Amino acid sequence: MTNDPLIRLEGIKKVFFTDEVETHALSGVHFDIGRGEYVSISGPSGCGKSTLLAILGLLDTPSEGTYTLNNRQVADIGASERAQIRNKEIGFVFQAFNLIGDLSVFENVELPLTYRDGVSKAERRERAIAALERVGMAHRVKHYPAQLSGGQQQRVAVARALVGQPSILLADEPTGNLDSKNGEAVMELLDELHKAGSTICMVTHDPRYADFADRKIFMFDGRVVDEATMHRLRHEEDQRLMRPARAAAAAAATGGGAA
Template sequence: MSVESTSAIVQMRGIGKVFRAGAMENNVLTDIHLDIRSGEFISIAGPSGCGKTTLLSLMGLLDTPSHGELRVAGHSVTHLGRKERAILRNRHIGFVFQSFNLIDDLTVADNVALPLTFRTGVRRNERAERAADALSNVGMAHCRNLYPGQLSGGQQQRVAVARALVGDPAILLADEPTGNLDLRHGEIVMALLSRLHGSGRTICMVTHDERFGFVADRLIHMLDGQVVDESTYLQLKHEAECGLDERRTMESSR
C-alpha cells in the first residue's frame, strides 16, 4: 500500500532510555531517530534484548524516555505526567500484546468494550455497538458472548485486535502478536493485520519472525538499543553468530 499522507503519527528525535539500579546504569535505547507516518505498516526486528519492546512502550506512552523528544499524534509527550499520558494513550493508541491480556471473567464483548469505559461521554449502548462493530471487523462477532477461556489462542488474539481497534486509534502497536500462536493461527492474525493496513490503519509491529516482518511496508532493524541499516544489521548479526559458533567449538574441545 502506498502512503498518501506524510503526516507523522510518531516522531522520535534523539530518544534514549536508561534503566538505573543503584549505581548501575543500563542504556537500553540510544539516540533513536524515527518517524512513523499515517498509513504505514512498520515492522521492528532484532534479537532478544535489543530494545524493541522498550521502544514500543515509549511509543505507546507506557513509559517515558530518559532524554530526547517524543511526539505522538501531534502532541509533545516527553514531559507529560502519568494521567495526561493515559488520556492520550486511550484516545490515540491501540495495543495488541503477545499474551493477549484478556480478562478471563469478562465476556468477549465486554473485553472489547473495556477501553471505552475510560472515555467520558461514551454511553453503555454506544460501547456495545462499537464493540460489536470491532468484533465483526475481525470475524469474531459469533463469539461475543463467550469467555476468553472458551477460545483458541488465535481467536483470543483476534479479540485482542478488536479491543485495540474499538477506540479508533491513530496507531496500532503490536508486540509479538504471533509469538504465542502456531504457524497457521499466526498466519491468520498476520492476514488480519495486513487487511487492516490495507483499509488505512497505521501499524507498528515488533516481531522475531522474519517471515512476518517482511509483510510490512518498512522493516526497522535494531541492535544493542540502536536503529541500524539493513547491511549493518546483517553484518553484525553474522559476526555475532560466528562468535557464538567459535565459543561453542572452544567449549566442546575442553
C-alpha cells in the first residue's frame, strides 16, 4: 500500500426524498482507502453500507461532500466518462452474482471487455481465461451459470470483476447467498487476491468475514463510528426494541394482561 489514497471521502451525505419525507442515509462520512488496502465496511441493516458502496462504485452520487477517486473529484466527471471509469477502474462483486443465464462462463467473464475500444478478440479471450484461472474456474469455461453451484457462480463473478484489471474491487455482501463452506472459500479467494496486490472494499454484516480485512470501518445510522461505539449503540437499540416485549411479559406474569 502507498501513501497516496486511491479513494478519499470528505463529508459525504446522502438524503433521499420520498413523499415529503427526508431519509438521511449517510451523514458526514469521512475516510480514505489506500492502494493495495483491504477494507471492510460493516454495521446493522439500514446503516448506509450499500448506499455508500453505490457511491464508491459511481452508481449513485452524494447529496453533499467530496469524493476523490484516483486524484480526480468525481463531481467533475460527466455521466459518459463515469460509465467508462466503472468499466475500467472498478470491479463489482454482488451478493446475487448477477451472471447472465444464457451466456457461458467464458462469455460472462469476457463481457466487460466487449465494451472497451481497442481490445481485440484474442486479447479478450486471453484475459478472460487468465481471470478464470485466478479463481480456479478455467475448467468450466463452456458451462452456464445454472450448471454451477452458488460458490462456483460467485467465483465466476469475481473473475468477471477482475478481467478488466480494475483499480479497486467492490464486494457487496459477497457471501450473502452462500453456505458457510462456500462463503469461507470465497473469502479465502478475496484474501489471495489482496495478497497479490488487489485493492478491495467489502461490505458485510458478518463479523467473521470483516476480520479478513486489514482495516474495519463500522457504520451506524449513516455515519462512521469506532467499534466500541457501534457495539454500544447496537446494544442500546436492541434494548429499546426489547422493551415492549418485556413489558408485555411482565404484565402477563403479574396478571395485568388478563382479560
